[in-house]
Amino acid sequence: MKNDTPKVFKSIFALFVVAIFMIGLFYAFVSMPKGWGVNVNNRVSRLYILKNVRTATKWLNSGKFFAKGMKPLRAEVPYKPIKFKKTANLEDGAANVVTSIVVDYRGFDTLGEVTVLFLAASGVMMLLFGKRVKPKRKKTEPSLIMYVGTRIAFAVIFLFGIYIFVHGHLTPGGGFPGGAVIASGILGLFLGRNGYSPNHAGLKVFESLSGIAFVIIGLIGLFSVKSFLANFLPTGIIGNLYSAGFISLIYIAIGMKVGSELAAVVDSMIGDTKEEWS
Amino acid sequence: MIIYVATIVVIVIIITSLIAVFSKKLLSSIISMGLVSLGVSGLFFFLQAPDVAITEAAIGAGLSTAIFVIALKKVKKGETKDEE
Numbered sequence: 001m002k003n004d005t006p007k008v009f010k011s012i013f014a015l016f017v018v019a020i021f022m023i024g025l026f027y028a029f030v031s032m033p034k035g036w037g038v039n040v041n042n043r044v045s046r047l048y049i050l051k052n053v054r055t056a057t058k059w060l061n062s063g064k065f066f067a068k069g070m071k072p073l074r075a076e077v078p079y080k081p082i083k084f085k086k087t088a089n090l091e092d093g094a095a096n097v098v099t100s101i102v103v104d105y106r107g108f109d110t111l112g113e114v115t116v117l118f119l120a121a122s123g124v125m126m127l128l129f130g131k132r133v134k135p136k137r138k139k140t141e142p143s144l145i146m147y148v149g150t151r152i153a154f155a156v157i158f159l160f161g162i163y164i165f166v167h168g169h170l171t172p173g174g175g176f177p178g179g180a181v182i183a184s185g186i187l188g189l190f191l192g193r194n195g196y197s198p199n200h201a202g203l204k205v206f207e208s209l210s211g212i213a214f215v216i217i218g219l220i221g222l223f224s225v226k227s228f229l230a231n232f233l234p235t236g237i238i239g240n241l242y243s244a245g246f247i248s249l250i251y252i253a254i255g256m257k258v259g260s261e262l263a264a265v266v267d268s269m270i271g272d273t274k275e276e277w278s
Numbered sequence: 279m280i281i282y283v284a285t286i287v288v289i290v291i292i293i294t295s296l297i298a299v300f301s302k303k304l305l306s307s308i309i310s311m312g313l314v315s316l317g318v319s320g321l322f323f324f325l326q327a328p329d330v331a332i333t334e335a336a337i338g339a340g341l342s343t344a345i346f347v348i349a350l351k352k353v354k355k356g357e358t359k360d361e362e
Contacts, residue, residue, distance in 0.1 A: 098329045164332070172328035180336035187344055262341060269348045 085239040093235030094169040094244040102174065103247045107229035111214065114254060118211065121261045130273035139194050150192030157185030165255030169244040175251045179258025186263040190270050197271065203264045210257040217250055284324045291317040304350055312343035 082090065094100035102110055164171075165178030190196055221230035236243035294317065297310040315338030322331040 096329075173332050174329060177329075177332040177336045180333065180341055184336060184340040184344075187341065266341070266345065266348075269345055 082238060085237060088235075088237045090235055090238060092231065092244065092247075093238045094247055095239050096169055096172060098172070099169045099174055099247055099251070100244070103168075103250050104229075104231055104245075107218065107250070110250075110254070111218065111229070114211065114214065114257060117258065117261060118207075121265050124265050125268050128268045128273055133272050141194060142192055147192045150188040154185045154189050157188065158182055161185065161255070161259065165251045166248060167241075168251040168255075169247045170239065170241070175254025176258055178251075178255040179260075180262060182255070182259035183262030183266060186259075187266050190266065198263060198267060200264060200267055203260045203267070207257050207260040207264065210253045210260070213253040214250060214257070217246055217253065221246070280324060284321065287317050287320050287324070291321070305347070308343060308346045308350065311346070312339050315339040315342070 084095070092100045092104050094104070161178045161181035163178075164173035164181060165175050168174035168178070186198065189198075218229040221232050222228045224232045231245040231247075233245035233249075235245050238244075241248075291314055294310040294313040298307045298314060301307045301310065315334055319331045319334035319339065322328075322334060
């Protein structure tokens with residue numbers, strides 16, 4: 001074959017690039033600075049530490065566990081109640097404890113979760129890939145009430161989804177349910193009109209940009225606080241909208257990513273494509 | 279009070295899941311699966327896990343049911359094409 005040699009060169013070049021990338025990643029992983037001189041794996045909530053008083057006092061007296069800028073616990077470890085809208089400068093100022101675990105303490109886990117969802121969505125799109133064709137049989141046209149009603153409902157549902165993921169650190173909810181709510185609103189738009197199709201490439205670009213934003217926020221943490229996905233913003237007063245540092249930023253990124261991803265999945269499921277397999 | 283509501287929800291979950299397994303029609307199986315998700319999300323809410331409840335209601339009862347219905351529609355279309 002004529003085109004055989006360039007193909008081999010191409011694949012060797014691709015392998016080379018991947019190898020360089022992997023070596024660089026391994027080197028970065030090995031030489032990664034340990035944040036604050038603290039083992040990140042041991043870093044759990046202060047209230048959790050309080051359950052075991054002896055360990056807490058020991059760690060506190062050694063001055064090893066808690067960060068320098070943080071307000072230290074008193075030596076006798078009393079229970080200091082946290083008051084809504086009053087207490088400031090907590091270790092992690094999220095009023096919703098689940099969010100502070102999911103995004104702050106176990107942020108890398110959430111990154112992996114988002115990656116799993118991305119792989120699932122790209123698998124669906126790969127299976128249903130093909131040229132768009134018009135359906136042979138004419139579909140039943142939805143009535144005017146359906147058309148107008150879904151459009152009005154979409155505005156409300158979209159707003160509710162945005163509310164869920166912007167208030168993720170204050171009220172129950174977060175990026176994943178918010179994105180799912182937005183995607184179900186877009187599903188309503190599909191039901192309202194035949195031949196409705198959102199901009200598929202735009203959805204993909206939006207999704208990738210918000211995924212990149214997540215990683216970039218993590219990298220900012222790596223370079224400013226010296227730990228990947230560490231909180232680099234002030235935590236503020238608990239209960240305020242501008243509190244809990246970077247949690248709301250990450251949840252906005254996750255919400256946009258999940259919403260556009262699931263909307264793209266619904267789009268590729270609902271559209272008729274010409275089969276290019278088999 | 280809440281224990282009775284939770285018991286009713288559990289009974290509904292069991293009945294709908296039995297319908298989902300043993301029903302002859304695929305469409306009624308799918309819809310009863312959506313009902314199972316709805317009941318499970320209510321149960322999560324009773325068990326003080328509102329985050330999981332919201333996620334289950336949005337994904338389990340909303341999106342996955344719709345996606346299953348769309349897939350069923352597509353599969354049926356292919357079957358009729360083969361018969362013609």
